[in-house]
Amino acid sequence: MQLAFTIAAAVLVGAVLVAVFDPWRWGEGPEAVALGNRLFGTLQVGAICGTVIGLQYGVAGMDSLTRVGKRLNLQRKVQHVASGVIILFLFHVLPLQTSQLALGASVVAFALVQLARHLSTEMDEQFLALFGPMLKEEERQGIRPPAAVHFLTGCFLCSVTFPRQLAVLGMMTSTFADPLAAVGGLCLGGPQLFGRSNKTLSGSATCCLAGGALAAAALDAVAACLACGAAAALSEFSGGIWWYLDDNLTASFGTGLVLSGAGAALASVGFESPAFNVILR
Incomplete structure (x- = not known):
């Protein structure tokens, strides 16, 4: 039924x-x-x-x-x-x-x-x-x-x-990097971040590595991969800071927001970043 x-x-x-x-x-x-x-x-x-x-x-x-x-x-x-x-x-x-x-x-x-x-x-x-x-x-x-x-x-x-490539990257982060962060946090343990029992250093590090690896599979710029890994870790960590936020939402849409925001900030000060050009194209 x-x-x-x-x-x-x-x-x-x-x-x-x-x-x-x-x-x-x-x-x-x-x-x-x-x-x-x-x-x-x-x-x-x-x-x-x-x-x-x-x-x-x-x-x-x-x-x-x-x-x-x-x-x-x-x-x-x-x-x-x-x-x-x-x-x-x-x-x-x-x-x-x-x-x-x-x-x-x-x-x-x-x-x-x-x-x-x-x-x-x-x-x-x-x-x-x-x-x-x-x-x-x-x-x-x-x-x-x-x-x-x-x-x-x-x-x-x-x-x-977002542009199609950035949208796919956000979806991939939520699909793979987010659950891997949970597995890494449970299996590796380690110190909690900012007193939050469900967020650990090992989990964030796992998410960062997974986000960078996913970007490497889709992009051809090392700097872009590093930026994507950092954005994935930050976005996954932000899930749960407020009760209405969930890392299943922030891991995808948050990753896209962080990357597009960083690209816009760099462009506003006249800094040309090939890495962000690759991500946001």
Whole structure:
């Protein structure tokens, strides 16, 4: 029932977004053709939303991951990385506007489910029965939305705010560097940063190295890789400073903001940086 409700909500939101924003160019053809194109676009967005949301249900059913990697919350990490990989793939192969609509529709669909949790005790119990093992305590209590909402919101904001290459870099940081930071912090330990129990020096260092490595895979400038690693670590660390911030959001959108802000600051004082030119092109 939950899966049907969620996918139906995603399809409905996708249909509304397509109807309102009309991203496809229908041309001057017959009305029947234009209507067919509109319907196809609506179904395409709905199918993408259903795929992204359906993945959450698939991973939630893998109880063995919880038993094997309970300390690392391996089930949550697999769900996180798998979702990011699918989004990055779709962002690469689909038209930009289609990707933006699908991400936006997914965010709204997840928000609708979160609203349903607050309005219905039964819905909340069903949600926790399926997703509870992957959630943090504050997410189970409904104090904060599940990480998937923050993650999708960050990817959506990246897609509509930054140039394509910077948007991809932000999404890659959130998909890979953020969960690796958590693994590094748990496995390596080390001193806490500024008294925050969930942020350690080893975790930030892991995120920095992972962010630099991801940039190295996408860019060809060493200085750019160093800048990306530092931006990734800073953005991941900023998650949780305020209650409404989450590192699933700041790791992607925050990385893009830091890099674009640094590039703009350098340009304002007349400093030409080849590294930032590579990142922001």
